[in-house]
Amino acid sequence: MSAPIIEIRDVSKTYAASEARPALADLSLEVAAGEALAVLGPSGSGKSTLLNLIAGLDRPSRGTVRVAGTAVHALGEAALAGYRRERIGMVFQFFNLLDDLTVEDNVLIPAQLAGVPKAEARERANGLLTRLGIVRHARDYPGTLSGGQRQRVAVARALMNNPPLLLADEPTGALDSASAAEVRELLGALVAEGRTLVLVTHDTGLAAQCATRVIELVDGRLTRDVRNSPVAVAR
Amino acid sequence: MSRKERSGRAGRQSPLGRVVRAGMGRKRVQTLVMALTTMTAVTASVLAGGLLLDSQGPYQRAFTAQHGAHLSADFDGSAVGAEQLAATAHVAGVTGTAGPYPALTLHPRVGAGNRFMPAGDPLDTTTVVGRPIDGPLDDLRVTVGHWLTGPGQIVLPDGDSPLDIGDTMVFPDLPGRPLLRVVGLASSVTGTADGWVAPQEIPALTPPGTVPQQQMLYRFAHAGTRAELETDRAAVSAVLPAQAMVGSASYLDAEQQANRTSGTFVPFLVAFGVLGLCMSLLVIGVVVSGAVTAGRRRIGILKALGFTPAQVVRAYLGQALIPAGTGAAAGVLLGNLLSIPVMGVADKALHSVTLGVPFWLDLVVPLGVLAAVAGAALVPARRAGRLRTVEALAVGRTEQAGRFGRSAHGLASRLPLPRWLTLGLALPLGRPARSATTMAAVVLGTIGVTFGIGLALALNQVQQGLSQEMPGAxxxxxxxxxxxxxxxxxxxxxxxxxxxxxxxxxxxxxxxxxxxxxxxxxxxxxxxxxxxxxxxxxxxxxxxxxxxxxxxxxxxxxxxxxxxxxxxxxxxxxxxxxxxxxxxxxxxxxxxxxxxxxxxxxxxxxxxxxxxxxxxxxxxxxxxxxxxxxxxxxxxxxxxxxxxxxxxxxNTPMISIVVLSMDTLATLLTLMLVTVAGLGVLNTVLLDTRERVHDLGVLKALGLKPRQTVGMVLASVALTGLAAGLVGVPLGILLQRTVLPAMAGAAGTAVPGVDLDVYGPPLLLSLLAGGLVLAALGALAPAVWAARARTATALRTE
Known part of the structure; x- marks a missing residue:
């Protein structure tokens, strides 16, 4: 098994001092490079909190979070921004595309923030949009696309800087069944390429199809951790 | 107050009251901006209105308050008796008299121990009158020190006295070298003497072998013109022995001088007043309108819960009027407090009686401003009332930019600038109406600064020009x-x-x-x-x-x-x-x-x-x-x-109290204008930033650094600030070139062009950049807030 890309040690997260129950409690977890981890659990179990801590969008109240050797929990705001640019690609439930920008401009943003030369960035964006089958929508605005197409744009944006880690928070949660199937297939293909994926979902079908490992959180604690043979990868 | 008491009070509150209270609590910054804007508007209006009233006929007011005399006449004491003089009260046209008071023309010298002048130095020839502080006419108003309380004391005219309180003057030519100590400074509205002593002091001050002159003060039925006063004077003189009247002075010269000075205050106070009023209405309108726009979803929820359109209108009016009312009350208090030193300086320049802010102004200004707030709030509040529930509930997190805004983003992305900067530059074009109001606030602020600085510099130039009447080093x-x-x-x-x-x-x-x-x-x-x-x-x-x-x-x-x-x-x-x-x-x-x-x-x-x-x-x-x-x-x-x-x-340069008081006022009013403009920008940018917090969260999740977030928000006001500078500076210069000649005209002179040309290239560039700086200052707090906002929270924001 390859070296862990994510190392979480004794992490707790409490949002307010008055809260009786922490969102995460003494969680320790390792994720190997190339692994596709699905995080399951009921609402309020701490799934999104875990993803936010890995993405550097939030800080643990206690414990350490390391991603590819970087102590994410100890980074300052500016360093966290750099970390997110280069190490992380994120896909959200509600796409989080900027409605004022075209599809191409949305996809270009991570590269532009990272200072990638314009021509190279455009070439990269064009390649991703082609690969994801939405290049004909490059000049369109997100509002004119279907949910599945929008999520494809979001995946293209997440892959723009070719990050070693892809994080997805309920990527099919806001989609109809046809669009959800499209996204499942897309994520499955990415996992098959060997990309490391952390996937937070309620969708057990998605987990079964894409994940090589499934964990379950209940009340902020790890209650299940099983290996999985994903359908998509197997196929 | 305990939690139980608070919850008890909340329990007694009507649903509408709770909604208003919760709305204000949820939008604390907007509520604060509204209160501060209203406070500044009321403070400035109370101050400017008070000064404007103060500068309206200051001499006539002092004349009425101090029972001024139309004519002060001096009579040869050896030629007429007191009874004869008292009888002049019955001359046709005479409506009031005071006196006779004994008057002496003396040649004093500086006494020992004076602070500024060496002992023995000659003082100007001084007309000393023995009289009480008040009388039927020409009440004296003591401005410093006190009135005569014992022997050996003198009170001198304020603003025209070479000596200070505690100083002494001696009369070496008189037997016993009498000495008088200055115990007070007083103002006489008709300038009836160079010093006042108790009547008992007169015998010791009268040169041997002479008789004191007698001073009579008169009011006449008709004394509006010099001709009428001359007729009145002749009528009084005619009933007395020939040559008995040895001198006289009318109130008209003093009146002309005072009115000339006060007239110079009016144009610039009016200019600042109009600017301040426009600014306040604009900012309050923007704030309330913004509150409605930002609260559309909340309006939908309220309506879904059963609130009627009228209740929604009342809720939004309440959310505007409660902080505005608090601000207005604070403004009245602050305006009155500031009026004490500011009007004191102005009144010194006007030689006027300090009126203070009249009570009716303290009522009319806040009521007027609150009416304006209600008017400004009513339009968006009614819009909120009319909003369809489903439509309001369906509103997403960010109102979509129009085609213009999208094109702007497209164009900006082609600029050879960092992406965070071009994203910021394109933002205002997505909301042209809101950007226009931001720009209007900055334009008004820039006009105020340009005008205020130009006014102060030009006044100093004029002052320097006037000092050329005493040229040389x-x-x-x-x-x-x-x-x-x-x-x-x-x-x-x-x-x-x-x-x-x-x-x-x-x-x-x-x-x-x-x-x-x-x-x-x-x-x-x-x-x-x-x-x-x-x-x-x-x-x-x-x-x-x-x-x-x-x-x-x-x-x-x-x-x-x-x-x-x-x-x-x-x-x-x-x-x-x-x-x-x-x-x-x-x-x-x-x-x-x-x-x-x-x-x-x-x-x-x-x-x-x-x-x-x-x-x-x-x-x-x-x-x-x-x-x-x-x-x-x-x-x-x-x-x-x-x-x-x-x-x-x-040759030491003179400091004019008129210029000093105008500089003080211009500085204060400019600062107030800038503050309101800054608050206007702050509110608009905050509103915009709050609406875009989700998008900002997305960008931060994609790697936008805190510094870049600040830069992006500041860039969103940069073009507006720059454009406002380009519009506001010429308008400010135009205002200076209109108001200053009007002020000079009131003072009876024209202004040399060289005194108006105070805007050199460095100042012009600074003022043009001033719009940018003003906009950036207003946007700084929201920018920092945006940079500090937790990304995870921002992403959850709907």
């Missing part, structure tokens, strides 16, 4: 040096000639000119005019020119507007001066900046009139070579001049 005056112990003596023509030679020979002299005063007639006009005659090279001592040029030889002259208006003359005309049955034509070659009604010419122009030299009315002005110390020069040349009864002294 050193002045030579026709009296002995204070503290030298030398007795004053009459200066002769030979002394003046010797002084000229001494100045010419003194190392350090660059130029000098002799300035004399003469009185001549003007052909075709009754009465006499004052002529200032320069000898020697006067070109360096030229007054600022409004038009034409300085005179260059005999037969040429310059004059200020007061003279030209009085005689109906223009530059280029020739006027003939008359004296001793002779005439001297002089051509007017220029108009100069001066508030006096006089003609300025070379002494050679007066030669044909054979006027006698009046050495006592002559002084010298000396310009020094660079690096020469004025004090050392004066000491050195005084060794020669002291033999001739003249004294050289460094």
């Amino acid at each position: 050193v002045q030579v005056m026709p009296f002995p040096a204070p503290g030298s112990g030398a007795r004053p003596r009459l200066v002769t023509a030979a002394d003046l000639a010797a002084t000229g030679r001494a100045l010419a020979a003194q190392p350090g002299t660059r130029s000098w000119t002799e300035i004399s005063t003469a009185r001549t007639g003007v052909a075709g006009h009754a009465g006499q005019t004052q002529v200032i005659a320069y000898s020697g090279d006067s070109s360096w001592a030229a007054l600022q020119l409004v038009a034409g040029r300085w005179f260059s030889g005999p037969g040429e002259a310059v004059a200020p507007e007061a003279f030209l208006t009085a005689y109906g003359l223009h530059v280029g005309d020739t006027v003939t001066l008359t004296a001793n049955g002779r005439g001297a034509p002089v051509k007017l070659v220029g108009e100069v900046l001066s508030l006096h009604n006089e003609l300025l010419t070379g002494a050679g122009s007066l030669t044909p009139l054979a006027l006698p030299v009046v050495p006592d009315a002559t002084q010298f002005a000396v310009e020094l070579r660079q690096g020469t110390d004025a004090a050392a020069y004066s000491d050195s040349v005084n060794r020669v001049l002291s033999r001739h009864g003249l004294t050289a002294m460094p």
Whole structure:
């Protein structure tokens, strides 16, 4: 098994001092490079909190979070921004595309923030949009696309800087069944390429199809951790 | 208050009350901005309104308050008795009298132990009147110290006194060398004396063998013009022995001077007032409108819960009026507190009675501003009331940018600038209406700053120009040096000639000119005019020119507007001066900046009139070579001049209380305008940033750094600020060029163009950048807030 890309040690997260129950409690977890981890659990179990801590969008109240050797929990705001640019690609439930920008401009943003030369960035964006089958929508605005197409744009944006880690928070949660199937297939293909994926979902079908490992959180604690043979990868 | 009490109170509150309270609590910054804006608007309006009222007829007000006299008449005490004088109260047209008061013309000297003047120095001839503080007419208002409480005391006129409280004056010519201590300064609205003592003091101050004059004060039924006053004076004089009335003074000169000063305040107070009002209405409208826009989803929820449209309107009106009411109350308090020092300075300039802010203004201003707030809030509140529930509930997190905004993003992305910067630059174009209001606030602020700075600089230029009436680094005056112990003596023509030679020979002299005063007639006009005659090279001592040029030889002259208006003359005309049955034509070659009604010419122009030299009315002005110390020069040349009864002294610049008070007011009002403009920008950018917090969260999740987030938000106001500067600066300059001549016109002069041209390239560039700075200052707090906002929270924001 390859070296862990994510190392979480004794992490707790409490949002307010008055809260009786922490969102995460003494969680320790390792994720190997190339692994596709699905995080399951009921609402309020701490799934999104875990993803936010890995993405550097939030800080643990206690414990350490390391991603590819970087102590994410100890980074300052500016360093966290750099970390997110280069190490992380994120896909959200509600796409989080900027409605004022075209599809191409949305996809270009991570590269532009990272200072990638314009021509190279455009070439990269064009390649991703082609690969994801939405290049004909490059000049369109997100509002004119279907949910599945929008999520494809979001995946293209997440892959723009070719990050070693892809994080997805309920990527099919806001989609109809046809669009959800499209996204499942897309994520499955990415996992098959060997990309490391952390996937937070309620969708057990998605987990079964894409994940090589499934964990379950209940009340902020790890209650299940099983290996999985994903359908998509197997196929 | 305990939690239980609070919850009990909340429990008693109506649902509407709870919604209003919760709305204000949820939008604390907007609520604070609304309260602060209203407070600033009310403070500025109370202050400006109070000053405007204060400057309306200050003299007439003081005249009424102090029961001023239309005429002050002095009578020969040996020619008329008190009964005869008292009987003049019955002369036809006389409506009131005071007196008779004994009056003496004395020659005091500085007493021992005075703070600023050496003992023994002569003081000006002083008319001392023995009278009580009040009477039927001319109540005296003590401004510093107190009224007479015992023997050996004197009260002097405020603003015209060489001595301070506690100083003494002695009368060495009188038996027993009586001494009077200054215990107070007071103002007489008609300027009836140079000092007031208790009547019991008069016998000790009366020179042996003389009888004190008697002063009577009169009010008449008709005293609006000089002609009416002359008729009244003649009527009083006619019932008394011939020659009994030895002098008189009318209130009209004092009134003219006071009204002239007050008139200069009105134009700039009006300009600031209009700017402040526009700004306040704009910002309040923007704030309330923004609150409605930002609360659309909340409105939907309220309606879904059963709130009627009228309740929604009332809720939003309440959310505007409660903080505005608090701000208005604070504004009234602050305006009244500030009015004490500010109106004190202004009243000193106006020689006026401090009215304070009238009570009705304290009511009318906040009610007016609250009505304006209600009006501004009603439009968006009614919009909220009309909003369809489903539509309101369906509103997403960010209102979509229109086609224009999208095009702007497309264009901006092509600029060779970092992406975070181009994203920020394109933002205002997505919301053109909101950006326009931000721009309007910055434009008004920039106009205020440009106008305020231009006004202050121009006033100082005018002040410097006026100080050219006393030119040069050193002045030579026709009296002995204070503290030298030398007795004053009459200066002769030979002394003046010797002084000229001494100045010419003194190392350090660059130029000098002799300035004399003469009185001549003007052909075709009754009465006499004052002529200032320069000898020697006067070109360096030229007054600022409004038009034409300085005179260059005999037969040429310059004059200020007061003279030209009085005689109906223009530059280029020739006027003939008359004296001793002779005439001297002089051509007017220029108009100069001066508030006096006089003609300025070379002494050679007066030669044909054979006027006698009046050495006592002559002084010298000396310009020094660079690096020469004025004090050392004066000491050195005084060794020669002291033999001739003249004294050289460094020319210290005058500080005009009028200019000082205008500068104070302009600074205060400009700061208030800038504050309101900044609050307006702060509110708009905050609103925009809050609406875009989700998008900002997305960008931060994609790697936008905190510094870049701040830069992006600041960039979103950069174009607006720059454009506002480009619009506001020319308008501010235009306002300065409109208001200042109006102020000068009220003071009876024109303004030289050079005094208006205060906006040099560095200042212009700074002012143009000022719009940018103002916008950036207003946007800084929201930008920092955006940078600090937790990304995870922002991403959850709907």
